[in-house]
Amino acid sequence: MFSGFMVNAWLIGTIVAVVAGIVGFFVVLRGAAFPAHAIPNGAFAGAAGANLIGLNPLIGLGVFSLGAALGIGRLARHGRADAVTALALVMMLALGAAFLSQSTEYEPEIFSLLFGEILGVSRGQLVPVAVLALVCVVAIGVLYRRLLLTSIAPEVAAAVGLNPARIETMFLVVIACATTMTVPVVGALLIFTLMIGPPAAARSFTDRTALALWSSVAIALVTVWVALACSYQTNWPVGFFVSVVSAAFFVAGRVYAWWRHSRATTDRAPLVA
Amino acid sequence: MSTPPVLDVEHLRVAFAGRTVLEDVSFRVQRGEFTGLIGSNGVGKTTLLRAVLGLQRIESGTILVDGAPLSQHHRSLGYVPQKIALDPDVPIRARDFVALGLDAHRYGFARRTKEQHELVERALADVDAERFANTRVGSLSGGEQQRILIAHALISQPSLLLLDEPLANLDPRSVQEVVSLLHRVASDHQVAVLLSAHEMNALLPVMDRIVYLTNGRAASGTTDEVVRSDVLSALYGHHVDVLTLHGRVFVVAEPGEGDQDIPEHPTLTVN
Amino acid sequence: MSWIVEPGFFSNGPVHVALIVGAVSAVVSAVVGVVVVVRGQAFAGHALTDVATTGGSASFYYGVAPVIGFLAAGVLGAGAMDLIGVQRLRGRDLATGIVLSVATGLAALFLYLDATRSATTGATQQILFGSIFTLDSSTIPLVAAMSAVTLGVIAVIYRPLLMSSLSAELAAARGIALRAVGLAFMLALAIAVGLSSIAIGSILSTALLIGPAATALRVTRRLRGAFVVAVALGVGATWLGVLLAYNSYYWFPSSQGLPVSFFIVALVFLAYLVSGSSTLRRLLRPRREVTV
Numbered sequence: 001m002f003s004g005f006m007v008n009a010w011l012i013g014t015i016v017a018v019v020a021g022i023v024g025f026f027v028v029l030r031g032a033a034f035p036a037h038a039i040p041n042g043a044f045a046g047a048a049g050a051n052l053i054g055l056n057p058l059i060g061l062g063v064f065s066l067g068a069a070l071g072i073g074r075l076a077r078h079g080r081a082d083a084v085t086a087l088a089l090v091m092m093l094a095l096g097a098a099f100l101s102q103s104t105e106y107e108p109e110i111f112s113l114l115f116g117e118i119l120g121v122s123r124g125q126l127v128p129v130a131v132l133a134l135v136c137v138v139a140i141g142v143l144y145r146r147l148l149l150t151s152i153a154p155e156v157a158a159a160v161g162l163n164p165a166r167i168e169t170m171f172l173v174v175i176a177c178a179t180t181m182t183v184p185v186v187g188a189l190l191i192f193t194l195m196i197g198p199p200a201a202a203r204s205f206t207d208r209t210a211l212a213l214w215s216s217v218a219i220a221l222v223t224v225w226v227a228l229a230c231s232y233q234t235n236w237p238v239g240f241f242v243s244v245v246s247a248a249f250f251v252a253g254r255v256y257a258w259w260r261h262s263r264a265t266t267d268r269a270p271l272v273a
Numbered sequence: 274m275s276t277p278p279v280l281d282v283e284h285l286r287v288a289f290a291g292r293t294v295l296e297d298v299s300f301r302v303q304r305g306e307f308t309g310l311i312g313s314n315g316v317g318k319t320t321l322l323r324a325v326l327g328l329q330r331i332e333s334g335t336i337l338v339d340g341a342p343l344s345q346h347h348r349s350l351g352y353v354p355q356k357i358a359l360d361p362d363v364p365i366r367a368r369d370f371v372a373l374g375l376d377a378h379r380y381g382f383a384r385r386t387k388e389q390h391e392l393v394e395r396a397l398a399d400v401d402a403e404r405f406a407n408t409r410v411g412s413l414s415g416g417e418q419q420r421i422l423i424a425h426a427l428i429s430q431p432s433l434l435l436l437d438e439p440l441a442n443l444d445p446r447s448v449q450e451v452v453s454l455l456h457r458v459a460s461d462h463q464v465a466v467l468l469s470a471h472e473m474n475a476l477l478p479v480m481d482r483i484v485y486l487t488n489g490r491a492a493s494g495t496t497d498e499v500v501r502s503d504v505l506s507a508l509y510g511h512h513v514d515v516l517t518l519h520g521r522v523f524v525v526a527e528p529g530e531g532d533q534d535i536p537e538h539p540t541l542t543v544n
Numbered sequence: 545m546s547w548i549v550e551p552g553f554f555s556n557g558p559v560h561v562a563l564i565v566g567a568v569s570a571v572v573s574a575v576v577g578v579v580v581v582v583r584g585q586a587f588a589g590h591a592l593t594d595v596a597t598t599g600g601s602a603s604f605y606y607g608v609a610p611v612i613g614f615l616a617a618g619v620l621g622a623g624a625m626d627l628i629g630v631q632r633l634r635g636r637d638l639a640t641g642i643v644l645s646v647a648t649g650l651a652a653l654f655l656y657l658d659a660t661r662s663a664t665t666g667a668t669q670q671i672l673f674g675s676i677f678t679l680d681s682s683t684i685p686l687v688a689a690m691s692a693v694t695l696g697v698i699a700v701i702y703r704p705l706l707m708s709s710l711s712a713e714l715a716a717a718r719g720i721a722l723r724a725v726g727l728a729f730m731l732a733l734a735i736a737v738g739l740s741s742i743a744i745g746s747i748l749s750t751a752l753l754i755g756p757a758a759t760a761l762r763v764t765r766r767l768r769g770a771f772v773v774a775v776a777l778g779v780g781a782t783w784l785g786v787l788l789a790y791n792s793y794y795w796f797p798s799s800q801g802l803p804v805s806f807f808i809v810a811l812v813f814l815a816y817l818v819s820g821s822s823t824l825r826r827l828l829r830p831r832r833e834v835t836v
Contacts, residue, residue: 111659207366
């Protein structure tokens with residue numbers, strides 16, 4: 001399990017988990033689950049298009065995720081955010097379908113773009129993935145406190161001179177970046193799972209912001225490692241295990257939060273407001 | 274005056290949704306002054322505050338904070354909205370939220386220094402929030418959250434604290450508590466306060482000046498100067514009487530002048 | 545005329561089926577979609593389409609007709625989401641996302657198992673992007689029946705549904721059983737999604753659900769008007785999409801054609817963008833508020 005092509009899978013999986021854990025923390029904080037689901041689907045169309053014209057799929061991924069991110073950000077400001085995100089999502093998927101229909105390899109293409117091919121990842125893909133991962137992590141690190149305040153109290157943030165709209169755009173671009181590097185690995189449909197399951201679970205387990213962020217990374221790592229191991233043993237798709245383990249962590253987090261809450265309300269004396 | 278006023282609003286005109294909300298509003302807030310922005314609901318208090326914060330486009334007029342125009346002043350202002358929508362799932366403790374008031378605008382992930390931690394402790398103590406400092410902000414009651422918002426706004430040592438209707442929907446005892454808390458922290462920190470309210474009586478003991486807003490215009494000065502029949506009648510455009518009873522002030526319109534907004538209900542209650 | 549409609553269009557059997565099934569699913573999707581958009585449940589609606597994907601891929605694996613898989617999975621998914629509390633505002637997007645993720649993971653599993661077990665290809669393509677031209681006319685009765693059921697349910701719960709969509713508190717105060725109404729609506733939504741999945745594939749059925757509805761709500765003032773416009777847009781996009789897809793077989797030398805689903809989605813998306821243009825706004829002078 002730990003030799004040959006699997007080494008690449010472990011390395012890339014680890015990088016993906018770290019990025020998903022960090023970016024996902026803010027996805028969950030900002031309630032951006034739907035855009036985080038929609039942008040990777042834009043990536044899918046880009047990869048299919050790039051494939052069609054003989055370009056490196058990574059370029060197509062990058063261009064289309066960025067376009068999706070900025071497009072969704074722009075459209076959402078001028079209409080109902082959720083309806084617009086849904087439309088943008090399907091439009092990009094449809095484009096992907098159209099591109100794929102024109103190429104000779106239809107079926108396996110779709111499967112790997114949507115669900116990932118982590119076991120088929122080559123050494124050569126390691127460098128661009130690592131570079132993009134670094135970009136994402138650094139961006140989040142630099143914007144950390146601004147992201148926090150604009151996510152939690154945008155009005156107060158605006159009052160002290162921050163620009164919530166600009167931060168939102170930058171964050172969507174980070175999602176696009178994270179998407180570009182992860183879609184070839186876990187697939188468009190499943191990167192989303194890593195970006196919401198582990199962070200949602202992590203924030204149930206601790207009150208402290210920084211700790212919740214690191215827990216999110218830790219849980220994402222465990223998820224990916226377990227999924228890889230199971231996939232290696234059974235030959236079933238990695239994405240299946242990622243989704244199941246993520247869901248398990250999410251449920252565990254909910255249960256723990258409910259238990260804490262029920263304990264707290266019985267133990268604590270009522271506060272005077 | 275050698276130092277410029279903390280807030281200088283001149284001939285402010287704000288319009289949106291097709292109507293002029295603020296016609297010609299002028300007033301000043303000096304250093305350390307506790308000022309009440311009084312007006313009934315819908316008259317434009319929030320609009321005025323948002324304009325001062327730079328969140329609302331203005332048609333004409335000037336707004337100077339610490340002598341400088343809007344874009345450069347943000348550190349001088351502390352803002353306390355009525356409430357923030359935060360659910361208990363969000364992992365941020367009260368003390369962490371207050372700490373963000375120090376450095377939310379900073380880039381990077383640097384750890385906070387010992388001095389900063391102490392500042393946070395003191396800010397929490399100022400608003401009597403030590404008890405729930407480690408609780409998630411989303412789990413706090415409305416009053417507790419308000420105190421955290423005040424601490425967050427104060428910790429960066431602004432020259433002016435802006436509060437949007439902090440007393441709305443509070444019972445009389447809580448109103449008194451919040452007013453005395455605000456008065457205390459304002460004088461301790463020597464920060465000017467501009468808070469909006471639709472009822473002035475609770476603020477009478479602590480207000481240095483009042484800005485009385487109606488009809489898109491404002492009259493400002495001390496309560497004695499402003500809350501008078503002649504001044505307010507000019508402001509409203511029709512005759513109003515000002516009555517004082519048991520230390521409480523009532524602004525009463527003549528019957529028939531029903532469509533003017535009068536902040537005080539002319540009913541007498543004995544507390 | 546021949547450059548608008550390529551030869552053989554109107555006499556083509558599969559085309560007839562495509563037009564009928566497409567129109568029926570468009571009507572149901574449009575009606576249900578207007579309520580979905582008003583309730584702000586576009587994400588939940590989309591999640592159900594991904595759940596339908598799971599059903600489709602499972603049905604391929606077990607050798608059952610896709611329509612059954614779509615519908616069964618949709619109903620199960622709707623029930624699961626209701627259970628996890630997708631109707632409560634707090635945390636509902638996350639719950640929706642998790643259900644979506646698990647469904648997608650399962651879909652991956654079924655597609656993989658199906659691919660390894662049998663030599664048949666095209667399962668993924670068919671389920672996800674539809675195969676409207678290969679539908680059998682025997683599906684029409686089932687489609688018609690399910691549509692009637694869905695529209696019937698909506699008609700019955702229309703008033704409490706609208707009330708609870710606009711204000712949950714007011715609805716509860718009037719004695720409306722919010723949970724029951726919400727659940728009934730989710731089931732109607734699941735069926736609508738299942739139906740359009742047959743026509744244009746599960747992943748794209750969101751387009752027929754949300755697109756016409758969102759566009760209609762942007763240009764009409766009254767809710768009843770929105771239903772009419774949404775249906776018109778949905779059926780129009782579907783028929784035009786079928787026509788264009790049929791024509792596209794003749795456009796490309798490789799004779800591959802472009803998928804119907806692509807055209808329908810593109811038309812729906814275009815309609816939405818156009819509805820936002822300021823010239824159109826001036827023409828129609830819509831109000832911001834939607835009156836019932």
